Structures are given as C-alpha cells and as structure tokens.
Amino acid sequence: MALTLRSLFFLSTAFGHCSALVxxxxxxxxxxxxxxxxxITYQExxxxxxxxxxxxxxxxxxxDGLSPAHQAELLDLLYSVEKGAGFAILRNGIGSSNSSTSNLMNSIEPFSPGSPNARPNYTWDGYDSGQFPLAQQAQARGLPTLYGNAWSAPGYMKTNDDENNGGYLCxxxxxxxxxxxxxxxxxxxxxxWVKFYEEHGVKVSHLGFLNEPQFAATYAGMLSNGTQAADFIRVLAKTIKAARLDLGITCCDGIGWDDQEAMMAGLQAGPDPAEKYLEVVTGHGYDSAPTYPLSTTRKTWLSEWADLTGDFTPGIFYDVDGPGEGLRWARNVQIAFVNANVSGFLYWIGAENSTTNSGLINLLGDEIVPSKRFWSMAQFSKxxxxxxxRVEVSSSxxxxxxxAFRNKDGTIATQVINNDTTAYDVTLSVKGAKLHSxxxxxYLTDNANNLTALAPVAVGRDxxxxxxxxxxxLVTFLTS
Incomplete structure (x- = not known):
C-alpha cells in the first residue's frame, strides 16, 4: 500500500534522532x-x-479526486520551503490549441484573425488549462520564477497550418x-499571454517560444534552427521592450543538450547576435544529457528531462541503477550543476495521475505518492x-x-551521494567562510528515508x- 502524504511528510520533516548516520x-x-x-565560486x-x-x-x-485538503498538502510539498521541496521554477505551457479536448492547452487566440496585420481576437478564461490558478497557489507559497513556454505558435501562423507535426513559423x-x-x-x-497573467496578479519572469525544435512531434511543436530562432528573438525582444515588461527571454529547449549546443552558432551570428537578448539558454536531457557547459555567456537551465520508459517507481532510491531510481536522478541533478554549470534543473512533470515515471509524484484518487526522484530533487531544492x-568541493x-552551494544568508548546503555498497566515515571541512553555528x-534520502532530518553533528572551530x-x-549537510 502506498504511503499517504501525511506519513511521508512526517518522515521528511521530523527532527528526531536517526541512527543511520551515527x-x-x-x-x-x-x-x-x-x-x-x-x-572559489561558480554559477548562480x-x-x-x-x-x-x-x-x-x-x-x-x-x-481526479484529490480532496481540497490534500491539494493544499501537495502544493506545500511542491512549493513550500518550510513544508516541502520549495521548488523555485514552474514551467507553464502557452497553449496553441483551439479546444481543450484530451490534454490540449487552450490558445488565447484560437482562430486566425485573417492575416498577420489584422486586429487580433484575444480571449482570456482566467484558467489557462488549470495553470493560472496553480501559478497563483505556487506564488503564494513563495515561487520566484514562472517560466511561460510555448510549444508551438497557433497553426495558422505556421507553414503547415497545424500546431502539431512540426512546421515552421511563417x-x-x-x-x-x-x-x-x-x-x-x-x-x-x-x-x-504574459499581460493576461500579470493583469490578474501573477508575475511571469521568463518567456520562451520553442520546445524541442529538432523534433516534428505529433503533438504541439514547431521546428527551427538557430538562425531562424535568432530571427524571431530580435522581434520578440523589441516587442517586450515596447510593452515595458520585466521579462527574460529564453531559447530554445532543444530536445537534447547536444541539440541545443548545435543551435548556439546561429544565436551568436551576425552584427546583432540574438544571444545578447537572451537571459537563459534552455535545453533538455532526452537525446543527450547535460554533462558540459553550453557555449554561451548566459545562464543555462536543464528545462526538461524525465524517465519516460518505466512504470511509476515510488520507493526505489537504489536497486539496479534503473532509469527511474532516486540515486540515478540525484546524480543527474548533481552532474548538471557541477559539470554543465546549469543554474536551473526542471523535471518534466511535478505531479500527475499516471502509471509512468514522467512525474515526480503520482496522484491516485485522493492519495499522494512521491517518488524517490522527488525526494532526491528536494535535497537540492530545499x-x-x-x-x-555553487562553490568548490572535492572528495577523496x-x-x-x-x-556544494553557498546561499545568500550564509548557509552552506553540501550534497554527498554515496554510490558505494559500504558506508563511509567522512571528515568534512569548510574553508573560506566563518561558520556561526x-x-x-x-538530511538523508535512501531506500528507507525521505529527506529525513538526522541528529545534528558537532562542528569544530576550524x-x-x-x-x-x-x-x-544522498546526504545534504546544512551548515551556517
């Protein structure tokens, strides 16, 4: 039987002594x-x-039956720093569909106005496929970053006259x-779309216009190379400036890290390189993982990745190093930050009613079932x-x-992943900062623990x- 959120939540926050560490x-x-x-410091x-x-x-x-009380608990689990993982980035899809059948996302202009220069017929339902009220709840819990990302332009703006099956922006x-x-x-x-959100009290911080532009998917999507993306970025930047919006542009959510790297030359070319208008360069981890820094001076995010191959695996941190296991995803996060210098890391779906690993948390009627992937990400996010x-750290x-990361309040979070079959007695030293505690x-996550608070450890004056x-x-040591 799956654990309820209340029992899992107790495991993650109880500050009792635990003998797992000592x-x-x-x-x-x-x-x-x-x-x-x-x-020695690195990226923000x-x-x-x-x-x-x-x-x-x-x-x-x-x-699908989640009660109001458990909705609130789930939202806390996802977005509250005090009560949960404290996820800091929510990626909302900007819809391009003229209906909401199946899982389609509604467009704010579902039908063509007739021509590119005709007066647009925008419409706002205050719901946005559930994403607007979700964003309200997330920001009420402290969410700082809302990323609006379009998978495709509406079909009537594209060469194939379809939001699906590839096609290019005319x-x-x-x-x-x-x-x-x-x-x-x-x-x-x-x-x-951004204005509709902000007029109704929800701040959008980042805006993207492509998703996996190398892939002609049967669902919403749009093809582009780096040069074509640069053409549009210059137009979008001027439009944002004219609207006086405080909004960072992202590009291009390539289907793999290598695919995004291949787009960089086009973004950087010419007398007016589009890269200068970007705040973040975004890429996914499907075709190739984020194991090296992209060729850019801008921040980078791993903006989507997930295990799309297996059945939902809630309780496995490590068994056979399977693609949905918690230790595997702890390493994915760590490698992305340390080796690829990313500033952000986003799993595909936070919570959903599904039988697969595409979400971090599974919803079964009125039951909430976090995976070990969720707890691994929480050990970083919280x-x-x-x-x-990010600061320098080494292991013998x-x-x-x-x-390791040094927060603005002076606290230092060090994540140690033990991928060995034996425990280690560790001597950890912090240099370059005076500790005040x-x-x-x-905090420990393994097969038996979920972000469990362990007994405090004494630290010397050195x-x-x-x-x-x-x-x-996976153990996170928090020093102050």
Missing part, C-alpha cells in the same frame, strides 16, 4: 575526506522545478507562407536556494560524489566535522 558499527567503514572551499542558482503543462495542473487541482529565414509573415503577430501573442552560488573517495544539520554517510544514499 551509530554502532560492527565493522569499520572506509574513511574519506571532503573539502568545501567557499572562496535559479532553482529546481517542474511543469504542469498539458492539463496536468488540473490533476493537482483535484480533477517569416523566419527560408520559410514563407501565402498568408504572410507572422513573426510580429506571434511576438504580440506571447506578450499578450537547501540550495535561488541566489546561491571515487564513489562519493559531491556538490556549532552544529551541522544532516569548520571540520565527522559523520557517516550510509551506502547508496
């Missing part, structure tokens, strides 16, 4: 040294998060339509907050993988402390 051992564990140096953190696009927001809002380089050039009309369309800086043990707070990291586990 206790009697019949056999000595191998020793390892971990050193954090806060004087924007946070972790997920999407609830394609009507998954309605799952959170009770479409007017970008090499793509012409009998109806005319729709680039300005599409820019106006996106900006109007403690490495927006505005933090090859199977102890590490990352005499204790360290450890910033050094000792702890035991269990086999096949």
């Amino acid at each position: 206790g009697r051992k019949t056999n000595p564990s191998p020793a390892a040294k971990i050193t954090v140096d806060t004087s 953190v924007d946070g972790l998060g997920a999407s609830q696009a394609f009507q998954r927001a309605e799952d959170v809002l009770g479409k 007017g970008v380089m090499g793509e012409h339509c009998a109806s005319g050039n729709w680039m300005q009309a599409y820019a106006d369309y996106l900006v109007q 403690f490495a907050r927006p505005g933090a800086r 043990a090859s199977l102890l993988y590490t990352s 005499s204790r360290v707070l450890p 910033g050094t402390f000792q702890a035991t990291v269990p086999a096949r586990s």
Whole structure:
C-alpha cells in the first residue's frame, strides 16, 4: 500500500534522532575526506522545478479526486520551503490549441484573425488549462520564477497550418507562407499571454517560444534552427521592450543538450547576435544529457528531462541503477550543476495521475505518492536556494560524489551521494567562510528515508566535522 502524504511528510520533516548516520558499527567503514572551499565560486542558482503543462495542473487541482485538503498538502510539498521541496521554477505551457479536448492547452487566440496585420481576437478564461490558478497557489507559497513556454505558435501562423507535426513559423529565414509573415503577430501573442497573467496578479519572469525544435512531434511543436530562432528573438525582444515588461527571454529547449549546443552558432551570428537578448539558454536531457557547459555567456537551465520508459517507481532510491531510481536522478541533478554549470534543473512533470515515471509524484484518487526522484530533487531544492552560488568541493573517495552551494544568508548546503555498497566515515571541512553555528544539520534520502532530518553533528572551530554517510544514499549537510 502506498504511503499517504501525511506519513511521508512526517518522515521528511521530523527532527528526531536517526541512527543511520551515527551509530554502532560492527565493522569499520572506509574513511574519506571532503573539502568545501567557499572562496572559489561558480554559477548562480535559479532553482529546481517542474511543469504542469498539458492539463496536468488540473490533476493537482483535484480533477481526479484529490480532496481540497490534500491539494493544499501537495502544493506545500511542491512549493513550500518550510513544508516541502520549495521548488523555485514552474514551467507553464502557452497553449496553441483551439479546444481543450484530451490534454490540449487552450490558445488565447484560437482562430486566425485573417492575416498577420489584422486586429487580433484575444480571449482570456482566467484558467489557462488549470495553470493560472496553480501559478497563483505556487506564488503564494513563495515561487520566484514562472517560466511561460510555448510549444508551438497557433497553426495558422505556421507553414503547415497545424500546431502539431512540426512546421515552421511563417517569416523566419527560408520559410514563407501565402498568408504572410507572422513573426510580429506571434511576438504580440506571447506578450499578450504574459499581460493576461500579470493583469490578474501573477508575475511571469521568463518567456520562451520553442520546445524541442529538432523534433516534428505529433503533438504541439514547431521546428527551427538557430538562425531562424535568432530571427524571431530580435522581434520578440523589441516587442517586450515596447510593452515595458520585466521579462527574460529564453531559447530554445532543444530536445537534447547536444541539440541545443548545435543551435548556439546561429544565436551568436551576425552584427546583432540574438544571444545578447537572451537571459537563459534552455535545453533538455532526452537525446543527450547535460554533462558540459553550453557555449554561451548566459545562464543555462536543464528545462526538461524525465524517465519516460518505466512504470511509476515510488520507493526505489537504489536497486539496479534503473532509469527511474532516486540515486540515478540525484546524480543527474548533481552532474548538471557541477559539470554543465546549469543554474536551473526542471523535471518534466511535478505531479500527475499516471502509471509512468514522467512525474515526480503520482496522484491516485485522493492519495499522494512521491517518488524517490522527488525526494532526491528536494535535497537540492530545499537547501540550495535561488541566489546561491555553487562553490568548490572535492572528495577523496571515487564513489562519493559531491556538490556544494553557498546561499545568500550564509548557509552552506553540501550534497554527498554515496554510490558505494559500504558506508563511509567522512571528515568534512569548510574553508573560506566563518561558520556561526556549532552544529551541522544532516538530511538523508535512501531506500528507507525521505529527506529525513538526522541528529545534528558537532562542528569544530576550524569548520571540520565527522559523520557517516550510509551506502547508496544522498546526504545534504546544512551548515551556517
């Protein structure tokens, strides 16, 4: 039987003593040294998060039987720093459909106005496939970053006259339509979506206009290369400026990290490179993982990734290193931040009624079932907050993988992933920062624990402390 949210929540927040980190051992564990140096800094953190696009927001809002009380608990679990993971980024889909059948996302201009220069016929239902009320609830819990992302322009703006099955935006380089050039009309369309949100009290921070532009999907999508994306970015930037919106442009949500890297040359070319108008370069992890920095001076986000291959696996942190297991996703997050220098990491779906691993949390009627992937991401999101800086950290043990972040309030979050079959006795030293507390707070996720608060560990005046990291586990050490 799946655990209820209340029991899982208790596991994640109870500050009782736990013997998993410190206790009697019949056999000595191998020793390892971990050193954090806060004087060496890297990228700024924007946070972790997920999407609830394609009507998954309605799952959170009770479409399939989730009670109001459990809706509130789920929202806390996703977006509250105090009560849950504190996800900092929500990716909303900007709809391009003229109906809401199946899981389609409604367009704010469902039918063509007749031509690119005709007066648009915008419409706003105050719901946006459930995403608007979800965004209200998330921002009420402290969400700082709302990313509006269009999978496609409406079909009548595209070369194939269809929101699905690929097609290009009419007017970008090499793509012409009998109806005319729709680039300005599409820019106006996106900006109007943002205005509808902001006129009703929800701040949108980032705006994107493509999703996996290398893939002609049977669902909403639009093709583009880097040069064509650059054509539109210049138009969109001028439109945002004219509207006086405080809004960062993103591009291009390539289907894989390598695919996004291949688009960079087009974004950087010419006397007016489109890259300068971007705030974030976004890429996905499906075709290729984020294991290296993209060739850009802008921030980067891993803006979508998930295990789309297996049945939902709620209780497995480590078994056979399967694609949906928690340890695998802890490493995915860590590698993206450490090796690829990303500032943000987004799973595909946060919570949904599904039988697969496409979501972090499964909803079964009125029951909430978090996966170990969710708890692994929470170990980063809850403690490495927006505005933090990644800092240098090293480990003497090859199977102890590490990352560290210094928050704006001075707290330091160090994640230690033990991918070995044995526990390690760790000596961890913090250099370059004066610690103001005499204790360290450890949090553990493994097969038996979900973000469990362990007994505090004493820290010396030199910033050094000792702890035991269990086999096949993720421990976050929070120092202040």
